[in-house]
Amino acid sequence: MKQHKLFTRRRAIITGIGALSGLLLPGCSKKLPPTYGNLLRMGDAFTYLAHRTLLPGQSLAREYHHGDITSFPAVGTIDPGDASKPAHNETYGRFRDNGFSNWNLSVEGRVAKPGKYSLAALQSLPARTQITRHTCEEGWSAIGQWTGVPLGLILKNAGILPSARFVNFYAYDGYVDSIDLLDAFHPQTILAYGMNGKALPIRHGAPLRLRVETQIGYKSLKYLERIVVSDEFVDQGDSGWAWYVGI
Ligand SMILES: Nc1nc2c(c(=O)[nH]1)N[C@H]1C(S)=C(S)[C@@H](COP(=O)(O)O)O[C@H]1N2
Ligand SMILES: [Mo]
Numbered sequence: 001m002k003q004h005k006l007f008t009r010r011r012a013i014i015t016g017i018g019a020l021s022g023l024l025l026p027g028c029s030k031k032l033p034p035t036y037g038n039l040l041r042m043g044d045a046f047t048y049l050a051h052r053t054l055l056p057g058q059s060l061a062r063e064y065h066h067g068d069i070t071s072f073p074a075v076g077t078i079d080p081g082d083a084s085k086p087a088h089n090e091t092y093g094r095f096r097d098n099g100f101s102n103w104n105l106s107v108e109g110r111v112a113k114p115g116k117y118s119l120a121a122l123q124s125l126p127a128r129t130q131i132t133r134h135t136c137e138e139g140w141s142a143i144g145q146w147t148g149v150p151l152g153l154i155l156k157n158a159g160i161l162p163s164a165r166f167v168n169f170y171a172y173d174g175y176v177d178s179i180d181l182l183d184a185f186h187p188q189t190i191l192a193y194g195m196n197g198k199a200l201p202i203r204h205g206a207p208l209r210l211r212v213e214t215q216i217g218y219k220s221l222k223y224l225e226r227i228v229v230s231d232e233f234v235d236q237g238d239s240g241w242a243w244y245v246g247i
Helices: 004-016 021-031 039-054 088-096 119-123 151-158
Strands: 104-109 115-118 130-135 141-150 165-171 176-182 189-193 209-211 224-230
Touching: 104 119, 115 119, 119 189, 130 189, 141 151, 151 189, 151 224
Parallel strands: 104 224
Antiparallel strands: 104 115, 130 141, 141 189, 165 176, 165 224, 189 209
């Protein structure tokens, strides 16, 4: 009940005062999102500024109970190992056929200690489990339980350098996207290897996917291959989807 009230208030703040953020723009140029300057992406400026001004950087997305878990559709790529699909990736197919035993996640870029993490290494680190609502830009939402390593812990271990501003993610199906450091160090931003108490299924991004609970669904990349800490961000280019899609 308390959680629900907090959630409602958070939404009310965003919608109610968000509209005012346009008035604040000229005085807050330091807070503009990196996509500012691209006319098609001016919406980012409003959402980003409203969120970053009005919400504390670490306010939590609502978490649910076991009984709230729903069925969960799998959308976009559902198996990069499928040779009949354009998103096919042979390397991924080999990892999949070995049960991901020789898969690893590369952490590189502006970090003092770049390195590779096997699935076992990630699973040996302190884990976080959360039941959250996934909201897809296509209009559906679903509630699932995710278990994984906080991204912030990986970044701390790697020692991000002072020039770092974004964390870029590369997936085996060719997807790329990125988040800023506030979202990267958010306590609910995790690298998930478990879903609903079991190993993350292939259709949901095995062996490792990102969960960014403060952003809309497409920011939660499946099939992670590489994480690159950078002073610049990457995304899907001119796909038409906003870079900053906080919810
Ligand atoms: N690598 C990769 N990540 C992805 C996608 C994808 O096609 N490939 N689809 C995105 C979209 S639009 C959504 S809604 C969610 C879907 O996750 P799910 O298949 O587990 O429901 O993953 C996101 N991450
Ligand atoms: Mo989506």
